[in-house]
Amino acid sequence: MQTGGTSGSVRKGVAAAACGVLLLSLSACGGSGGGSGSKGDGGSAGKAGGAEARTVDLKRIPDVGDRLYKQIPANSRQVVAVYGEGKDSADSTVVLYTKHDATWDRTRTWKGHNGKKGWTTDHHEGDKRSPVGVFTLSDAGGVLADPGARLPYTRSASFQAPHYWAKSHWHDFDYVIAIDYNRVKGTSPNDPTRPEGQSKGGSIWLHMDHGSGTSACVSLSESGMNYLLRTLDPDRHPVVVMGDKAELKA
Template sequence: MRHGEVRRVGAATVTCGLLLAALAACGGSGAEHGRGGSAGAGAEGGVVPSMSTAAATDLPGVGKRLQGRIPAESRQVVAVYGEGKDSADATVVFYAKRGPTWEPVQSWPGHNGKKGWTADHHLGDNRSPVGVFTLTAAGGVLDDPGARLPYTQSEDFGAPHWWDRSHWHDFDYVIAIDYNRVKGTPPDDPTQPEGEEKGGGIWLHMDHGSGTSACVSLSKTAMEYLLRTLDPDQHPVVLMGDRVALKG
């Protein structure tokens, strides 16, 4: 079996209490989120407005500091362009590196933390962390859609049904963002190497139409595309932040 075809299937290995702690970092309660909200910038599967579609040696809208944090071996980047420091709306662009140039391949509207972004994320601040993070594991309630990343399927990923109904499918598909977690472990692994205060359980997951507690959310179509496209052999990363922070 090729490395890209590795699968983890079965029940979650953590207790329900630990899993809910991880889910809370991503989803929170329905009361925290509320309903509705803007669908974000961009068009499903379309071209990113206000951004050139031409290939470039540097990622558009990203300064040298964050460019330098992208590992040299990375050939895939999920770039999350937040609309503002205090905004929950974002545009997500998937880039592939062809030779020395980054080519935009797909883009989608998305959401980030309901209070926006921060360079110093802490548990409960409702802001997504700015930075570059590896992507090494995926999972969800639904069966593996053909993911290249190791995929853990379990109903234990399901959002509690005391949350608003709009959040019940948030974790049908998830991709773990390697912020304060052990790389390569299943998304619901509760280990937080930097301590609980630094937060954790930050994922790419299904969108419910408004901001999250710290995660980045996308449509089901977008999540399926990323799951089938992100390849461990290409060392994918997510680069994320509001547009001003990304340029800094």
Template sequence: MRNGGALRQGGAIRTMVAVAACGALAMSLTACGSSGHASADGGTGGPDGETAGTGAGAPPGTAPTRVPGIGDRLWRRVPAGTRQVVAVYGAGPDSPDSTVRVFTKSGSSWKQLRSWAAHNGRKGWTSDHHEGDQRTPVGVFTLSDAGGVLADPGTRLPYTRSASFQAPHYWNKNSWHDFDYVVAIDYNRVRGTSPNDPTRPQGEHKGGSVWLHMDHGSGTSACVSQSEEDMRYLLRTLDPRLHPVVVMGDSRDLAA
């Protein structure tokens, strides 16, 4: 993806100039979507901010002491200082459908703030993601940087606004606005850089540019997509002081 735009960090805008990046654009955009664009475990809360179901081992009716539906294997990977979790519960290992739920921690309890329907990789999920496999990587990843074609809607994350995020117009028209808002998932990328920085620390074969971004109505190449309203909510809710992470995968895999 092209490296460019205005990068805001700590509330200040710092300017970057996009230069000689057309080739990188094609590579990175393919990781998030392409011209082919098109009920989870873990609690009973809905989009109106109800508290989710009890965590593992918690008595019925009590506040959960961990995010519901996340088993020991992945929960151990959530940093101790994390107080904000975006949980993506896939409908099945080979399904492009998922549910996103946002949780915050108050004291020792986790509260669900909101949930919504979403899409993931069009071929489902994988624990060994590779470029072009059209599956979303399973795991726990920090959320550090945001950006998009549109102006910052009021996020606390560093935000890069740049036309370089624009999806190519040879893609299906439904996908033209996919990257109006994005949040970088810190998979095979350098934290503290624009989401469209093409650097791949683990190598190009491991893919990259795995984002939370706007939905076009079907599965993605690797990202997690949701409506514009939900992306705006997410951007305004994520707070780096709470050390947010995304925990994502097929619901059965998450619960393991």
């Protein structure tokens, strides 16, 4: 199990270097675009509080068409599926699937949010839409101490959301998991490096929910983030499959 001690100290320099460009990095992820909500548990579909909702013997991830399903690595045994309600909707459902032998179990479900303006297959900086696709999950971090994450975890005050944002957003980045879109794997989530260029956006994370849409990230309850941090295992090659329902099925 990866804990905050070793990885946090190794990355301290990276987190500190990124601090000076934090506002630029967070512009794709947070923002103070209103919405009052709490960071409390968003619940689950059919089960309150993200409780276990296991369905056995799924031959594949439900409602994900061949185009995206074929992009899931063959060795991946953990998939976080984000089902957006619509192309222009900020509401979504987040489901963790775990593979056992040849079948997938639906392990946990949470209510969540995505970009304020919905989804896009061609994400750009500032479009307020979350990118559709399949992305690996390699690194985590946040303001709070490592809760027992299996992914490498960087704790740093540089994750703190600016206090000129709405108060409901102040805890958004207490826990984050980097979505590997236009970033360098193996670095702190707030590393500002964007291999495909600044215009393609970046700093797309799973993070804590404030009750409304994000600037491009996916958000879910604090308990959901805590569970994912303690469950996602690099040895199981976790990925996120995300998009509005129509794009996911395509």
